[in-house]
Amino acid sequence: MxxxxxxxxxxxxxxxxxxxxxxxxxxxxxxxxxxxxxxxxxxxxxxxHATEKVLILGDSLSAGYNMSAEQAWPNLLPEALNTYGKNVEVINASISGDTTGNGLSRLPELLKTHSPDWVLIELGANDGLRGFPHKVISSNLSRMIQLSKASDAKVALMQIRVPPNYGKRYTDAFVELYPTLAEHHQVPLLPFFLEQVIVKPEWMMPDGLHPMPEAQPWIAQFVAKTFYKHL
Known part of the structure; x- marks a missing residue:
């Protein structure tokens, strides 16, 4: 035997x-x-076990402003990523009107509840529209990255841009926050989808700030074609 x-x-x-x-x-x-x-x-x-859990922490651009949650791009992201052979489960924790400060205050409980493999941060637009100090925005984003990593989650930071309401100096410094943070924390920087959407009036709501439901499938594909490389 x-x-x-x-x-x-x-x-x-x-x-x-x-x-x-x-x-x-x-x-x-x-x-x-x-x-x-x-x-x-x-x-x-x-x-x-190849399925990864992605927590999206964003504002109205990701929350599905004036549309159903099912229509919003985060809900369409799993299918878009599947075309690249990536299996993900998305938890969309985006809330319209949220600032980086709001996101930071909500993040610890979200991490505890969902234990995500990835945290995709799409925040800062509302900070910029209100003219918040760059140091505050940078500090909040940096802390969110640190908290996510401390919970063993990987982080993807999305570039955000804002209209030049507060002048070129403020806008340029705001835009530069994101690549600086991404390099410092060694996290991928995803391109800002709104830049590609806003040039198509038929894809934008009358307020000129939010994409229509018709734009959401394209946004999901746009995010997926960069994000999948890091999964």
């Missing part, structure tokens, strides 16, 4: 199982069949 040790998968966990097989069983192939079966189960378990 020969003793062999195999890996057994129970409830997506690996356990060690000791099996007693005769030499004749191995010769007839019964042992090999069992081994291959276990390897297939292990492979399928790994495939199941």
């Amino acid at each position: 020969t003793t062999f040790t195999f890996l057994r998968i129970v409830n997506c966990s690996l356990l060690v199982e000791t099996c007693l097989l005769t030499d004749s069983a191995l010769i007839t192939g019964d042992g090999m069949v069992r081994l291959f079966s276990l390897l297939i189960m292990f492979f399928l378990s790994n495939v199941a």
Whole structure:
């Protein structure tokens, strides 16, 4: 009688199982069949675990302003990423009107509740529209990145741009916050989708600030084609 040790998968966990097989069983192939079966189960378990949980922390641009949550681009992102062979579950924690300060105050509980693999931060537009100090915006974003990493989540930061309401100096410094933070914290910087949408009037709501439902599928694809490279 020969003793062999195999890996057994129970409830997506690996356990060690000791099996007693005769030499004749191995010769007839019964042992090999069992081994291959276990390897297939292990492979399928790994495939199941390939699904990553993405928490999107944003404002009205991601919350689905004046549309159903199902129409908003975060809800369409899993399908868009699937075209690149990436499986994700999205938790859209975006709230219209949120600033970086609002996002920072909500993030700890969100991390505790959802334990995401990724946190995608799309915040800062409302800060910029209200003329908040750059140091405050940068500090809030930096803290969100740090908190996310501390919870073992990876972070993607989305570039944000604002109209030049407060002059070129303020606007230029605001825009530069994002690549500076991304480089400092070594996180990917995703391009701002609104720049591509706003040039198509039929895709924008009458307020000139928010994309229509018709633009949401394109936005999901736009985000996916950059984001998938980091998953």
